[in-house]
Amino acid sequence: MSEPLVKSEQLPLARFDQFVDQCLYGRSGFYATVGRAGRRGGDFVTSPEVGPLFGEVVANAIDHWWADAGSPANFTVYDVGCGPGALLRSVRRSRPERPWNLIGVDIAAAALTAEPKSGNSSDPEIQVLAELPENIEGAVVLGNELLDNMPFRIVEKVANGLNEVFVEVVGQQGEFTATEVLVPYSPTDDELSPSIAFDLPAVAAELPIGTRLPLLNDAGRWVEATLARKPAHLCLFDYGTATTAELAVRGGWLRTYRQHERGSDPYDRPGSCDITTDVPADQLPNVSSVSTQAEFLQQWGIAELVAEGKAHWQANAHAPNVAALKMRSRISESEALLDSGGLGLWNVLHWGS
Template identity: 35%
Template structure:
């Protein structure tokens, strides 16, 4: 079976990793994303949404679609932080896992709308019907859209298949070989490369949803596919389970997350790309944590509970902006106009 088809089934099929149990989170999770690291991330995204709402001339409704919403951490933190566009905001969480989707809706409702009869939140399995004015968010979604994987041969390209729990390389179809050759015309034999066909399709779908607005995607990866050519396959195609690397992706499908660094040049359009650390600074993370810096500075010698809480906030901010961790993730923004 071709690798991308195998991985799709292993992640999202009836016995797939996300269908059964896999999720982000510190307790009982398999990996940590920015929303689980700190509520500061949601605060920065809320600041961004307020800014975009003004740039779009204050539309009402202002629709925000979050793809791959998991258990609702980002949605919850946005509603707890949003200011200017709060009354206009209509939020749609997209999550393929039935269990996570139900959990997310309950968490957001109980955290943000316990006393309201009508809530501006929906939870769906797939993208809604457009067009609308607003923002499409994707935090660590693209890395979980399985790529096709190719390897340069002495002549032409081979494509990765999975057979009986092992990798098998077969001659690539013309479409895959042509795409690989255009991305890496000088590739040496043995070089491997992901082809983000599903990622490109997803971005195209998101673009068609928007009458006006933005697409904002956070993920680990590279700006240019050529940056992957000198890296071994096992470095940019990885598995995780229980916060640890989980070995080969080819065996025991459904028992581990399968993820791939994103080559953003393979996605359509011309997004503006920045480091997550820089993006968070642009959205005010330093001003959000100024109180914590002052509190810790004044009480560091003999910290009380308030100072300890301030220190935790500073540690969370440092984790989000670390150049050797989450801060090195890429943020891609597409602007969609009339």
């Protein structure tokens, strides 16, 4: 990346979150064009796309929450940022008998609907909305790798305070050049809400000069607005840390993905790669519980599902059919989902009892 320009006054530039918004969700952005988030063979593989096991374990958790609610005949589960819908399809296949309304929500719903279907007629159809409805009281709201994909700001500690990253984008469709510009940070009216304890000046005061950190205002406000609608459970799976300070010191939180590879520079061919951040939990409303993905999956019975898969495979290995092969694949899926150097370390943020 070239040295950033430093400007002392506000110029008609895109703030980093506006730049991310355009790069990801603009008309010629990542999701409208090349984006293959979550899809096998795509730019990265998410837990629901590893295979059906993730959804089968999540279905165990939903079953418990549904029983807790008195096993109502009407019970809705939303998957926000559902992408191609793998999670809810696995949940449906795992519990076809349950009277659950499974509804996907994705800001890129129009692009997803326009996609060709998988061609597998046994795939359960999942309705996908562009927005979470107002009335979600008592529902379960899930989101896998959602918050990391919401536009975020970046600030950098300097000797006399904080600078904020803006981006100057020059060029025509598909031929953009993006250059970073640092502008003195000024709090604006889309700061984190007072109900979120994160104190930027206090956190920045403890950091070395030159340290950068992400501000997840959109994600914080989205969680707050969702909780205000009183779902019974909000359960979000994402990469991140407990605190912003931890993330800032560790670095490496700005992630770009292109064709399975971690990229390094979000300014390289804007719109051609995914731009995401690790999610620090202290920039969100207080969570009821945080666990790692490995802990969550163990709590909800992954070991039993894998043992069942192994036993089924062993009993059928002499004449394997598709069902037996699927059961065997639980073994490799669980290794990927529990990987202590990868998906197993993701955080599961749960609001609800």
